[in-house]
Amino acid sequence: MEQSLSSLKVLDMTRVLAGPYCTMILADLGADVIKIEVPEKGDDSRQFGPYINGESAYFMSINRNKRSMTLDLKSESGKALFFELIQTVDVVVENFRPGTMEKLGMGYDVLKEINPSLIYAASSGFGHTGPYSKRPAYDGVVQAMGGIMSITGELGGKPTRVGPSIGDITAGLFTAIGVLAALNYRNETGRGQKVDVAMLDCQVAILENAMARYFATGESPKPAGNKHSSIVPFEPFETSDGEIMIAVGNDNLWRKFCAEAGLEAIVDDPKYCTNPLRTEHYETLRPMIAAKFKADTTDSWYHRLTEAGVPCGPINNIEMLTKDPQVLEREMIVEVAHEVAGKTHIPGIPIKLSRSPGSIRTAAPVLGEHTDEILKTLLGKTDEEIKALKAEGIF
Amino acid sequence: MEQSLSSLKVLDMTRVLAGPYCTMILADLGADVIKIEVPEKGDDSRQFGPYINGESAYFMSINRNKRSMTLDLKSESGKALFFELIQTVDVVVENFRPGTMEKLGMGYDVLKEINPSLIYAASSGFGHTGPYSKRPAYDGVVQAMGGIMSITGELGGKPTRVGPSIGDITAGLFTAIGVLAALNYRNETGRGQKVDVAMLDCQVAILENAMARYFATGESPKPAGNKHSSIVPFEPFETSDGEIMIAVGNDNLWRKFCAEAGLEAIVDDPKYCTNPLRTEHYETLRPMIAAKFKADTTDSWYHRLTEAGVPCGPINNIEMLTKDPQVLEREMIVEVAHEVAGKTHIPGIPIKLSRSPGSIRTAAPVLGEHTDEILKTLLGKTDEEIKALKAEGIF
Structure with missing residues (x-):
């Protein structure tokens, strides 16, 4: 069955969490996501434990449905291939620190000249503008600065970090929305644009009644434990x-x-x-x-x-959750067969579409699994050309 | 400037949080969102304090950019107008308990006959399928069942609720993604479909490394306080x-x-x-x-x-956050002038688009503010027809 985003080609320059979470959603809904990874090392999160047969369970959980291509973006031949790829895709997603793509000579200003209909999405800690733009960020720092810790925790207790990396994940979700909104605009006008999403901004956007209460009363809410503030019991x-x-x-x-x-x-x-x-x-x-x-x-x-x-x-x-009858009936726990790790389980897709549903078609790729395939089918390279490129050591 | 979703008309049947959060995002990106509210009472959250000049700060924070129309969906004339509206819109969003729209005679099976290209999005506690489907849910229950509480809290401490209603908000975000994915499919095929998003499913989807760790080790992670489990300091x-x-x-x-x-x-x-x-x-x-x-x-x-x-x-x-120079520079705190509440502040839009940016064009509507306007412009009713309908008491 045709999927919602089957016609979408995404070049995925992301690592670790916020970016990969965004491109996972696009891939789940049918997009062809080509993950560009550093040769030999790959996405940093391939080194994050725990492992199943030597493969990172963490990496596998957020990179299903993607293809992996290694490419040395610092080499001249690597750059040339990257620019060839840019001409064939609809979307680029990256979550480098702002300025990194520009240093590589691959900033949006350069890429839009090559492909004016390109949608360029950047997810970063503090965004591509403003005084903190160039600062590095981790989820813990964004949760601290973003206010969510100040309203989470035991009643009368200390600010508490939310268990999952909600700073990264909400940025991934808002970036996916931004890409799809830009896609609608492009469908109507033919024109691409840049999507800039900051983890800190996303924290401001999800504070809901805490923010409303502050603006109404001038008082900052505090951790309230597990009790509702105005409904009993x-x-x-x-x-x-x-x-x-x-x-x-x-x-x-x-x-x-x-x-x-x-x-x-x-x-x-x-x-x-x-x-x-x-x-x-x-x-x-x-x-x-x-x-x-x-x-x-x-x-x-x-x-x-x-x-x-x-x-x-x-x-x-977590164990109880994965065995809940409703969770199972809704296919929110999915078994996949990974080339190296074997049969594993990963979370399912929470967006249920009646006509063009998403699907988990493949497990996460091993590093560079699709390099040759992409060079041949997307860029039309011959075996000889690929051999010559490999001799340069750029994959 | 043309916005990303300017051509999109959304009929918004939602109340309180998950649904309104979804339609707020669509409205922020340019969609014309028509909020259908119960006559006299309106969205339940209009009664949630605190208030500014008698208007709910909570309601105002997640209903900007929308138009409000009151309509008694239980009356025959109300139903007839609803079906007229369905023919003029692209998207319907509702977050009733599954079965409610069917009881009103407005389930997706009925609506798709009237408008085959309609995108029908439903956000609910447990989803439209499965053994728990018909159960009522609140954010607190979903956070408890969904595992996020079990990994949030002080080290060695009790499971702790996340401050903001993350169960509702993530469902709102995934529903928005589902609507936009379905919109892309419709742009390509002309066909609408149903989008079914469950709050519980969304919790499974955001557990990231806790889920990966469980599947790799068979052990359920516990609240870990504010310390990273494998990086020091x-x-x-x-x-x-x-x-x-x-x-x-x-x-x-x-x-x-x-x-x-x-x-x-x-x-x-x-x-x-x-x-x-x-x-x-x-x-x-x-x-x-x-x-x-x-x-x-x-x-x-x-x-x-x-x-x-x-x-x-x-x-x-929250106070410190709203005064942070980066937050202000990124326009994440926006002043709006509300008809009754006067000048207030609400969170900005975290999706920054370079060519067709979102905008906060209007404060949240007062109840029924746009009923006449919508009857006239969208449905072409005359002053006399409106007068007659009003006499029936359906607005």
């Missing part, structure tokens, strides 16, 4: 063998919750019958609820409350 | 007046760091000279670094280390 409770998250989002759910939790005695209590009252009398209400939860297991509560229509769920660890 | 340190995050990502940075931090004595120490060694001898190394940081202020360290090329940054709260 809306937090995890300890059970006889673990914890369960419950979300009694309105008064109708409160009635369902009380009936199932054996709290019929307080359902209409003038101290607890509406959400504002429950919020006001939280200190006396919480212990009553907590005592009930202690009397049964997480699994039992989860099934009883779900049956009763009360939003709730276990606090899954 | 890569964590916050206390200064004389606060904290600073540093990220000494490689041995070259280690040398720069030692020179600036007065740690020349240990730079070539065989216990600390490479990252694996520093990781191995973390327990003796950390106190030496910590002592140095205690001797100067966060601001001074930030400037000194930045000057030396060492990635680092303050742990900004």
Whole structure:
């Protein structure tokens, strides 16, 4: 079946996370993504453990569906091949520190002369403009500067880093949106452009109610633990063998919750019958609820409350998540056969399209797996020409 | 200037966060987003505090650039107008619980008969398929079930909720990508389709190295605090007046760091000279670094280390973030004039496009602000027809 982005050719100059995450999404949706890697070494993340048969599980998880070509971009022949490639592709994505592509003689100003319809997407720590532009950044630094740590953590506790590298991942997502928006513009006008996405900017963009609260009140929110600030009960409770998250989002759910939790005695209590009252009398209400939860297991509560229509769920660890029936039914855990690592599992595609669905067609490539294939099919090189180029040591 | 999505008309049936976040992105990039709201009440989040002159700061922060039309979808005349609107738009976005649109007689199967090129995007807690499909979900429940809480929190501590509603926001981002991918497919084939995005699926998709580690080792990662698991030093340190995050990502940075931090004595120490060694001898190394940081202020360290090329940054709260020179230079804080609230500030657009940039053209609409305008311009209704419809009480 034809895929949404089947006609799109992407030259992928990215490494590690933000850039590769963006090009993975494009590849999942059908784009032909050609990953240009440094000869012998490849993407830095090929060295990140843990390994499966010597192959980085990390690299494999975000580089499926891509083709790998090695190329020494500092050599004259390597540069020449790169410029040939630029004429054949629709999109370039890179996540170097700003200025790096220019130093290589491959900045957007040069590339757009060669291919005016090229979409050039750059994902960087601080963006291609502004006083911090040239600074290096890591996810940890962006999470610190970007405010998300200041509102994550235990109540009264210290700012806490979000487990996944949300600074990189949101930049990858916004960059993918930028590329697709630019693609629509190009479909209408024939003209390419530059897409510039900064990890720090993306952090500002995802702060939602913390930002709204600050602008309304002038006060910076603090880590609030796992409790909702204005809905009660809306937090995890300890059970006889673990914890369960419950979300009694309105008064109708409160009635369902009380009936199932054996709290019929307080359902209409003038101290607890509406959400504002429950919020006001939280200190006396919480212990009553907590005592009930202690009397049964997480699994039992989860099934009883779900049956009763009360939003709730276990606090899954990664293993539990990968075995959840809904996650499996939605094909969010996919088995792939990797040339070296053998059969492994990677996350699936969260965008489900009814007519032109994405797909996981191939495992991540081994380094330079498709160099010859790309030279032949995309650039029309002959075996002899390839042999001569190889003698130069540029792959 | 023409914008990337200027030609796109979006009928926005969304409420609260995941859906409105998606349609905000489309509107920021130029789409004409018509928000259909329940008469008198509107989007639930119009009731979420805090307020500025009685208008919800929360609602205003994620509904700029949209037009608001009230419409009673349960009335016959309301339904008829809805079907008229469906014929004029390119995209519908909704984030109801699966089954709700079908109950209203407006499921995708019905709408695609009226408009075969329609892109129908649905963002829900668990998706439109699978055993949990019909369950209600809140961000807290999805964060709990989705594994992100299990890897966020203090070292040795409890699973911790991420401050912003990352379950909603990532679903909004993936839905926007799905709409734009489907748009490309439609540009090529003329055919529409359904985009189905589940908040839970999106959590699986953003776990990155935690998921890779689990599949490689069979062990579920736990909350790891603010320290990088395999790079040292890569964590916050206390200064004389606060904290600073540093990220000494490689041995070259280690040398720069030692020179600036007065740690020349240990730079070539065989216990600390490479990252694996520093990781191995973390327990003796950390106190030496910590002592140095205690001797100067966060601001001074930030400037000194930045000057030396060492990635680092303050742990900004929201106020500090909104005053950061880079954030301001990148126009990530934007002033808008709201009809009722007056001048307020909202986050900017993190996708910077060189040729067809996004823009914040209007503040969030007041409820039903554009009902008449849309009836006239989009549906060609006369003043008399509008008067008659109003008499039915459907707006």
